[in-house]
Amino acid sequence: MSVIHRTTMAPTKLELLTAWLPTRPWYTAAGGAPELERTGGFRLDDPEGEVGIEFLVVTDSAGAGSGAGDGAGIGDGPRSYLVPMTYRAAPLPGAEEALIGTSEHGVLGTRWLYDGAHDPVLAGQLAALLRGKAEPQMQSVSHTPDPSVRAALADGSVPDGAWAAGTTVTATDGADATLLVFGPGEPVLCLCRVLDGEGDAEPAGALGTVSAEWHAGDGVTRRAPFVVVLPAAS
Numbered sequence: 001m002s003v004i005h006r007t008t009m010a011p012t013k014l015e016l017l018t019a020w021l022p023t024r025p026w027y028t029a030a031g032g033a034p035e036l037e038r039t040g041g042f043r044l045d046d047p048e049g050e051v052g053i054e055f056l057v058v059t060d061s062a063g064a065g066s067g068a069g070d071g072a073g074i075g076d077g078p079r080s081y082l083v084p085m086t087y088r089a090a091p092l093p094g095a096e097e098a099l100i101g102t103s104e105h106g107v108l109g110t111r112w113l114y115d116g117a118h119d120p121v122l123a124g125q126l127a128a129l130l131r132g133k134a135e136p137q138m139q140s141v142s143h144t145p146d147p148s149v150r151a152a153l154a155d156g157s158v159p160d161g162a163w164a165a166g167t168t169v170t171a172t173d174g175a176d177a178t179l180l181v182f183g184p185g186e187p188v189l190c191l192c193r194v195l196d197g198e199g200d201a202e203p204a205g206a207l208g209t210v211s212a213e214w215h216a217g218d219g220v221t222r223r224a225p226f227v228v229v230l231p232a233a234s
Helices: 013-023 120-130
Strands: 036-044 052-060 079-088 099-105 109-115 150-153 170-173 177-181 188-192 208-215 221-230
Touching (some): 013 036, 013 052, 013 079, 052 120, 052 208, 079 120, 079 188, 120 150, 120 188, 120 208, 120 221
Antiparallel strands (some): 036 208, 079 109, 099 109, 170 177
């Protein structure tokens, strides 16, 4: 299991994300630099113990005064974004476009931080979570499962052999989500980048979800699907 070190990172995750988020197609510009706060998430363990995996939620309050908003990450108020991240001790070959930045960790040294949607280790462990073969962990506490994270998958919705370890996964960013395509005929994993706080309800046609909690800009604890399993594209 991953160990959470009580130490420093320079630059911090939020400092790196402040520069990186505005480059994403699913980020809504607020007329200035993001004003980010870490507001939720969870971790998954890498079975090999090499890669850190975190599903981080950040809430951007930039532009929150431009309208009434609803505090749920939509409208004119604070917006909450899901940023799956991986942390590596060396660069991930071929993933230069997914690099968020590098940081000096007080215990582990230089760490390469990636948009986890483009990291095969995160994709594999997310698939394992949905199959009930991986356990979500608390974001900031070592060796502690997070029971608030709920993974559900419809019986028989994933064919035998689908989402196989070592599969090349294609990640495609859209206006509010990133799609992970494992292979032809296999269900697609949709990472919901913009969170709206609508509870555990599955979107129409979904085969499953991973839902979790975060604290939106109004301080209220909200829940929504972080990941939605969609049928294979025709």
